[in-house]
Amino acid sequence: MPPRAPSLILKEEVIPYLTFSLQDLLCRLPTELKDNLLEIRLRVGRPVMLVFSDMDMVLPGSSSLSRPEMEQCMQLITQSSVYAREEELRQGFITLPGGHRVGLVGKAVLEDGRIRTLKNISSLNIRLARQVVGAADKVVSYLVQDGSFISTLLVSPPGCGKTTLLRDLIRQLSSGIPKLNLKGHKIAVVDERSEIAACYQGMPQNDVGPRTDVLDGAKKAEGIMLVLRSMSPEIIATDEIGSSADVVALEEALVSGVRLVATAHGDGPDDLQERPVLRELLKHGLFGRIVFLSMAKGPGTIEAVFNGQDLKPMFIEHLSIGGGRHDIKTSRCLNTDICYG
Template sequence: MEEVLSIVPSIIAEKIISMPSHIQPLIEEIRIRIDRPLEVTARGIPYFLPYVVTRKDGEQLINKLANHSFYTLEEELKRGYITIEGGHRVGLAGKVILDGGKVKAIRHLASFNIRIAREAIGIAAPLIPCLYDGGWKHTMIIGAPQSGKTTMLRDIARIVSTGFSENNIGPCKVGIVDERSEIAGCVHGVPQLQFGPRVDVLDACPKAEGMMMLIRSMSPEVIVVDEIGRQEDGQAILEAVNAGISLIMTTHGHSLEEISKRPNLKEIVEMNVIDRYIELARGDHPGQIKDIKNQAGYSLLSKVSVT
C-alpha cells in the first residue's frame, strides 16, 4: 500500500490508515469520486469512509499521477487507466473525447478507481502436478471478477520462469502479453512484480497481435495472456499451439459449462486444444479453487491438494 498512499492526497491517505487494522490488508479497491464519499472495498465489501472527496483532491491525485505533466499521460488517457509503481492500476472516468468514433482521451476526470495489485507467492504450487506432464499444458483459468484469476496467472508464470524443484521442472522462457498492464504491472516497460529470470513482457499490447509478435521475435516456450474472449484470440491461440508453444490464459466466467455457451469462447473450447480448465470461486483468499477439469470436462480436483 505504500505506493498507493504516496500518490493519494494526504487527507485520503489518513482516512485509509485509520481503518481497522484487520481490514487494511484486505483492501482491493479505493474509489475516489469527486463530491461523493470515499469508498474502500475489502473482500468485496464496500466501506464508505467519513470524508467527501473534493475537486482539489482529484486535481492533486491526477497531478501526482502525471508528475505535473498531462502530456505524459496521453496514451493512458486513451486506455482509461494508469499503472503506477508496484503494479497498481488507477482506472479513470470522466468526459470522453472522441476522434473519428474512437476514444481520444478522457477529460474532466471525476472518478478514480485504484485497484491494489497483490502477489500471492506459491498460490499455484498445488496445481503444478495437474499442469505439467513432460511439458506445460495449455491451461485456461476461469473466474468471476476479483476471484483471483490474475493473481493465479502471475504465480503460474513465476513458477514456469523459475522452475519447480519439487517436481524436477526446469525454468522455461515465458512471454507475457499484458494488454491492460495488469499481469506484470510494468512501469516504463519493467515488471513491478516477481516473475523470475526468464520472463519477457509486451506491455499494453493487444493480445492477438502480441502473441504473434512474441512467436516471431522472442521464441517463448510458454505464452501467458489475460482475459481471452475476442474472436481474433482464437486464431492467435491456434498459431501458438501449432508453433509448439504452451498457453496459459484467463477468462471471465463461473464455469467451463458457462463459457462454452458464449460464441467466441465456445469456438476456443471447441478447438480442443485447452488441456486444463481451472475454475475459481470467490472466497476468503484469492485463487480459491472450485474445480479443475481436463479437455473432456471431467474433474481432476481429487488429484491435487488445495485448500
C-alpha cells in the same frame, strides 16, 4: 526479502499519490483495516469510500471530495505529466509503481468516434495490487505431466482470482519447479491490460520469474504474433481471451510448438459448450487442461481441473489459492499436501 505488510505497502506506494488531507486520514486508519483494504474510491462531490472484500465504508473523517483535491490527486498520479499517460488515459487506467492500478472516468473527449482522452476526471478507483506468491501451488501438479507443462486455460467469473493464479503460474513455470522435475521455461507474457505483470514504464512490478519477457499494452492477437517472431518463447501467457482473432493467434502459436497458458471468462464447466469462444478453443484442442475458479469459498476457490481433450474432470474440490483478504476456510480437503492458506 520478507514480504512487506499490506499496510506498509499502502503507506509507501499508494498514500503519497493522494492529497495531504486524505494522506493524513488514511494514515490514521487502524492497521487491521489498512491490511485488508482492496480499493480506495474517490468521487468528486462525494465522500471517499474504502472497499474491503466483504464490505465498504466511508473514510472516517473525510468530507466530500472537492474538484481541486481531485485535480491534485491527478497531478500526483500522473506526476505532472499527463502527456506521458495519454495512452493509459485513453484506456482508462494508470499503473503506479508497485503495480497498483488507478481506474479513472470523467468526460471523454472523442475523435473520429473513438475516445481520444479523458478530461474533468470525476472518479478514481485505486486498486491495491497484491501478488499472492504460491497461489498456483495447489494446481500446478495437475498441469505438469512427465516433466513437461500442458497448455492450460483458467476459467472463472470476474473477481475470482484468475489473473492472480495466472501470474503465479507464470512465475513458477519461469523459475522451474524442481519438485515436479519441471525446468524453467522461457515465457512471453502478452499483457494487454497491464494486469499480469503490472508494468510501470516497461518494468514489471510483480515478480513474474527470471525467464519471462513482457509485452505490455499490445493487443492480444497482434502481441502473440509479435512475441512468437521476436522472443522464441516456449510458453505464451495472456489474459482474458475474448475474440475470434485471439483464438486464431493462439492456434498459430500452437502450430509453432509453443504451449499456452491463458484465462477466459466463464461461469463454470457448463459454459464450455455454451460460450462461442470457449467452444471454439476446445474444438481446436488448444488446451490440455482447464481450471475452473469460483467464489464458493471466497475469492480464489479452485473448483475443478478438467482434462481439455475428453472434458472429463480430473479433480473436483473447493480449494483456496490463498491470499484472500479475509480468512477462507478450506473444507473437505482430503490431501493435506495441497491444503494450506
